[in-house]
Amino acid sequence: NAEEYSDLPVRHNEDQMNSELAKHLPIEVNPHSFDSSHTKTHLLLQAHFSHAMLPCPDYATDTKTVLDQAIRICQAMLDVAAHHGWLVTALNITNLVQMVVQGRWIHDSSLLTLPNIELHHLYLFRRWSQGKKKSVPGGYQGPIECLPELMAACEGKENVFASIVDSELQTAQISQAWNFLCRLPIVNVSLSIKGCWDDPVQPQNEVPVPSLTTDTRDDQRWIKLHADQEYVLQINLQRTQMGYQGKQDSKAVAPRFPKVKDEGWFLILGEVDKKELIALKRTGYVRNRNTISVAFYTPETPGKCIYTLYLMSDSYLGMDQQYDIYLNIIPARSSAQVTTEVSDATSHLAPK
Template identity: 30%
Template sequence: MAISTTIVFRRDSGAPRNHDRTMEDAYEISSFLNSDIIRLLGPALASKHKISHTTIERFSTSLTEETELKGLLEILTSADEFARFSVRPGEEELIRDLLMNNPRFSFDNPNCRDSHVKAKALLLAHFSRQPLSGDLAADQEQVLVIATRLVPALVDVIFLDGSRWLANCAMKVSQMVTQGTWESDSMLLQLPYFSKELAQKCEKNPGGSVTTVFDLVELEDNERRELLQLSDAQWSEIAKICNRIPDINLAFNIPDREEIRAGEVINVEVFIERNLLWRTDKVGPVYAPRYPKLKQEGWWLMVTDAATDELLSMKRVYVKGDSNNVRLDFAAPGQTGRKWYAMYATCDSYIGCDVKYYFSIDVKGTGARNEEDYMEE
């Protein structure tokens, strides 16, 4: 019989804590693909994500190794799907004000009559929580729903080039769209009753900095009450939301781990455990009061070469219960010896919940397998 070993990932001590959604709709794209064949894959990706083939091509031709968050947002809002947001009479100056007053990025002479610029302004206003009303507020809701469909397609295109950093940046945009905040803002701003001022007060807490939902939950009742200055009813509401924000652990199994040879396909069975404060609770829809529709919590799982950060395998999954499993496949290197890999789990809906682990595999030389290695003694 085949020998398999179950191993727990070694968490990167410098990584933030993170959390997860279900497996039926999970998809996987093999890392054996190359960006040179985007023309062949484009129609399939467009069909999968229900977007324009032209949008897929534009994503592919616009992305570079130097692309950062600002450029990524420019590329995202260049999609054909935003062409319908025409600028109404009187909106041009409002759009200009949104861009010029954005606290994160500056823009030189934007063409505020362009529908794609309008979409970008509405998206940035959402991240900065700039108030909108009337037609612009209604347009913004549609922009958010379209962006949610476009970001996974953008991640897929990035995957074909193997850039883990850029793929992760795009995944952060998904979190930002869902929560209406920047990826660099406090995780606590995802909770009700939290303002930037209260989040800063928590960070400066004399008894120990409170920067995450997990820090907040672990405080003693008296210390938390003194820090927040909120009523018991308000804290009860916050506590319920804290339980909906995911806290996950990963473990995995690699069948035939001791017999992996150079160039073979490695199968990694990943087990996702979602910790719940109250065991009777179920994983419900994402808490996202600034997003216009109900959304199910999703995760991207990524395997990378730990030395080069090259993205080797990726799968998007949806976690419904407190325990889920999924398989990732990637090719073993052509060289023998110990090889280190990193496993990332990045949430598509919550900021501050992502996790990173390391694992290693000893790759053997090519040659015939000894069937006796698979027999029980």
């Protein structure tokens, strides 16, 4: 329904073509609006995600026009969602950006974003674990359902990938898919929180956020922060490449997107229980290391709560990560309370 799409042409007889195209797409549109630019836009986006056959070459040109605008519209929608603190909406919009760039539905297997891999090839990845356990002592051993599992199974070796798909794909197709796979970002994340604690001698402190992989006792997982106070979440991103030997390139591998696009990330901090978005930050291509600071306020009332950090790709499906941050909110610091009380006091009652 965006204003940008009101000028998309609906040519002579295209209302009938739209009606026909709609029969092959999963989301129903208003059957009385096949002559609407907005309905046609909706159908073209669905066709892009579904790899549907388009009725004529004009529709391919029109799809390019629709996709050209789509990312900017999504970014604007994301700004609105962040402003209102809508966590679920923000995550859905980032998924929509990924769908637009890769040309697949979010509920499809992320393996389908690999060039030349179609629905009928997925059985190859599911059956891979059979008989592999002895030959792969340290590697990933389960059936492969998504891109990160495939990357773990291959461990940077093209011959492992080839052994999975060579019964169905030709050599050129395998190397094309491998070229996509080995350029996908592997991002390691470590978190810490900066801010003021009780120690007046050293007001600036930094506390690491324990990761779930470290053997942490339950009581050590909870980080004590003061109520109603600003802290900074430091997010350290470190990127590695799986097996790509070429020069690092900030461009996303997006064969179905008409424009050249730089790889980037959305960092979304939210409280799942309340479905509330607390902070949103965008960052560009992570070359080797990147540190992002996200400021946030703690809740006003003491108690335990869990904040979740989502690292969402703006280019790829299936590469997102999430981290839970366990917070034990304790009453506000005495000095902060004193400051508040002083400012509340009448002007002639100066503090001693």
